[in-house]
Amino acid sequence: MNLATMKTKSMVMLAGLIVVVNGFFPAIWILFTSLKTESELLQFPITYIPRDPTMVNYYQAFTEKPLHLFILNSVIVAGASTIITVFVAALAAYALTRLKLPKRNLIMSCLLAVSMFPLISLIVPLFQVMRELGLLNNYLSLILPYTVLSLPVCTLVMASFFQDISPDLEAAAMVDGCTRVQALFKIVMPLAAPGVFTAAILAFVNAWDEFLLALTFLSRESMRTLSVGITLYQGEFAFPWPLISAALIVAIVPVCILIAIFQERVVGGLTAGGVKG
Amino acid sequence: MKQSKELSERTLGWLLLAPVGILLALIVLYPVAKLLISSFHTIRLTEPWLGEPFVGFANYVRAWEDERFWGALWNTILYIVITVPGSLALGLGLAMLANLPFKRKWPVRLALLLPWALPLVFAGLIFRWFFDFKLGFVNDFVSRFGFDPLPWLTDPILAKIAICITIIWKSSSFMALVLLAGLQSIPKSLYEAAEVDGAGKWLQFKEITLPMLMPAIFVALIFRTITAIQTFDIPYAMTGGGPGDSTETLAMYIHKNTLDFLDFGYGSALAAIMFIVSIIATSGYLRYTQRSAGRD
Numbered sequence: 001m002n003l004a005t006m007k008t009k010s011m012v013m014l015a016g017l018i019v020v021v022n023g024f025f026p027a028i029w030i031l032f033t034s035l036k037t038e039s040e041l042l043q044f045p046i047t048y049i050p051r052d053p054t055m056v057n058y059y060q061a062f063t064e065k066p067l068h069l070f071i072l073n074s075v076i077v078a079g080a081s082t083i084i085t086v087f088v089a090a091l092a093a094y095a096l097t098r099l100k101l102p103k104r105n106l107i108m109s110c111l112l113a114v115s116m117f118p119l120i121s122l123i124v125p126l127f128q129v130m131r132e133l134g135l136l137n138n139y140l141s142l143i144l145p146y147t148v149l150s151l152p153v154c155t156l157v158m159a160s161f162f163q164d165i166s167p168d169l170e171a172a173a174m175v176d177g178c179t180r181v182q183a184l185f186k187i188v189m190p191l192a193a194p195g196v197f198t199a200a201i202l203a204f205v206n207a208w209d210e211f212l213l214a215l216t217f218l219s220r221e222s223m224r225t226l227s228v229g230i231t232l233y234q235g236e237f238a239f240p241w242p243l244i245s246a247a248l249i250v251a252i253v254p255v256c257i258l259i260a261i262f263q264e265r266v267v268g269g270l271t272a273g274g275v276k277g
Numbered sequence: 278m279k280q281s282k283e284l285s286e287r288t289l290g291w292l293l294l295a296p297v298g299i300l301l302a303l304i305v306l307y308p309v310a311k312l313l314i315s316s317f318h319t320i321r322l323t324e325p326w327l328g329e330p331f332v333g334f335a336n337y338v339r340a341w342e343d344e345r346f347w348g349a350l351w352n353t354i355l356y357i358v359i360t361v362p363g364s365l366a367l368g369l370g371l372a373m374l375a376n377l378p379f380k381r382k383w384p385v386r387l388a389l390l391l392p393w394a395l396p397l398v399f400a401g402l403i404f405r406w407f408f409d410f411k412l413g414f415v416n417d418f419v420s421r422f423g424f425d426p427l428p429w430l431t432d433p434i435l436a437k438i439a440i441c442i443t444i445i446w447k448s449s450s451f452m453a454l455v456l457l458a459g460l461q462s463i464p465k466s467l468y469e470a471a472e473v474d475g476a477g478k479w480l481q482f483k484e485i486t487l488p489m490l491m492p493a494i495f496v497a498l499i500f501r502t503i504t505a506i507q508t509f510d511i512p513y514a515m516t517g518g519g520p521g522d523s524t525e526t527l528a529m530y531i532h533k534n535t536l537d538f539l540d541f542g543y544g545s546a547l548a549a550i551m552f553i554v555s556i557i558a559t560s561g562y563l564r565y566t567q568r569s570a571g572r573d
Binding site: 124231 | 417
């Protein structure tokens with residue numbers, strides 16, 4: 001190996017290191033903090049790596065506040081809205097790619113417009129609607145808006161996957177007596193499984209991350225989702241950083257694992273929604 | 278016979294689109310109508326004996342005369358003007374670095390995905406702590422270089438800077454992912470040809486990379502702008518709008534008027550203003566996509 005290639009190699013390594021540090025340092029910081037004792041945390045000057053690692057913050061994060069309920073609420077809300085989004089978006093994507101519809105492009109444009117719609121400007125009327133329907137402090141008050149939030153991008157992602165599947169397969173199935181809808185669920189959806197999966201992960205992360213609507217519609221502590229529950233951990237006077245860090249790690253790790261396993265699909269889905277639009 | 282089959286296909290199409298339509302009607306269209314109507318009425322839950330009288334443009338006039346509204350609007354615009362180019366610059370830098378030929382691609386990809394997947398409000402919480410006066414690592418860094426620690430979150434100007442840095446960090450990774458996909462779609466042969474012609478790296482960047490990347494940059498910018506208009510989570514977690522209301526955004530002021538002051542009429546008028554601002558941005562984007570669709 002000569003000097004020039006060694007130099008390029010180390011430059012590439014350095015570039016990778018910059019990107020990795022930029023992406024990971026807040027998570028690492030939180031991880032280290034969650035292992036520190038209260039007294040070490042309040043030490044001055046501050047320490048970086050915990051001297052005396054402890055798991056007590058994780059225990060306290062669950063006993064001080066109902067963190068297990070926050071997790072459950074987030075799983076229910078994100079899970080249900082993901083399932084509904086994928087189902088509804090699959091029907092729409094099928095109609096838009098396979099059936100001869102008039103004004104198809106107009107419908108696509110409308111979907112894109114909705115994807116850029118500021119849902120925040122609707123918290124006032126949505127709050128009124130949810131109050132009228134008696135859905136405040138009910139999971140549905142989040143599940144329905146989250147479904148709408150992810151619907152456009154999921155429809156577009158699935159439509160792009162459906163387009164790559166040959167219509168001959170469905171035609172064959174329908175000759176054998178399948179109906180159109182059966183063909184969608186038995187032939188097209190399984191073949192487009194990667195697309196369905198991508199859409200599902202995007203919808204799940206969107207719902208898992210949302211804050212403002214969850215803060216507004218679910219005011220009861222036992223109904224809070226993770227993003228709201230952890231943000232409102234702060235006490236009257238102090239900010240219990242070690243507890244919050246431990247809770248943050250608990251909240252972040254499942255999503256991290258999810259995106260680490262399916263990273264290629266997530267990137268594909270994100271950029272399909274962005275670049276193709 | 279053929280005609281009836283085509284008709285049923287069309288009916289089926291509408292049937293399959295019906296759930297989307299119903300959801301959009303319930304969660305978007307009906308609330309939009311309600312929002313516009315409410316904005317012309319006085320609706321104060323704290324004073325229910327007032328009823329809900331029609332007041333014309335009174336709520337909008339009130340906004341025009343409300344200094345706190347202008348402050349919040351000004352802050353929102355400031356965050357847009359600083360963080361949109363800022364995250365484009367950082368995102369482009371990250372995308373260029375991530376596009377180098379790594380042996381293992383996953384650490385870099387995961388490093389771009391992680392900030393994207395991190396909830397905005399958590400990014401705000403974490404950075405609030407980075408900028409903590411006594412225990413934050415930013416001031417630790419500053420004092421290691423012999424400077425005095427800075428009151429990041431309690432000084433109106435420094436607080437804005439800290440919020441902008443956080444927003445830029447959080448949003449640049451999505452930028453980088455979109456731009457990276459754009460970079461990877463540029464044919465290698467273009468660079469090889471430029472190399473043969475003796476073009477340097479900077480010239481290659483200016484003449485090949487940037488023009489080829491323009492569509493991706495445009496899409497990323499529009500999406501960033503739309504989300505920047507709605508900035509809420511990060512200032513909420515970092516400063517709560519303080520000190521005073523010096524870092525408050527339009528979305529935070531709307532939230533405060535409705536949920537804290539229970540003034541739905543005024544909150545609706547403010548939301549309608551935000552809605553109009555977003556429509557202007559969105560229609561610009563739609564016009565662009567329609568034009569580029571017409572080109573194909």
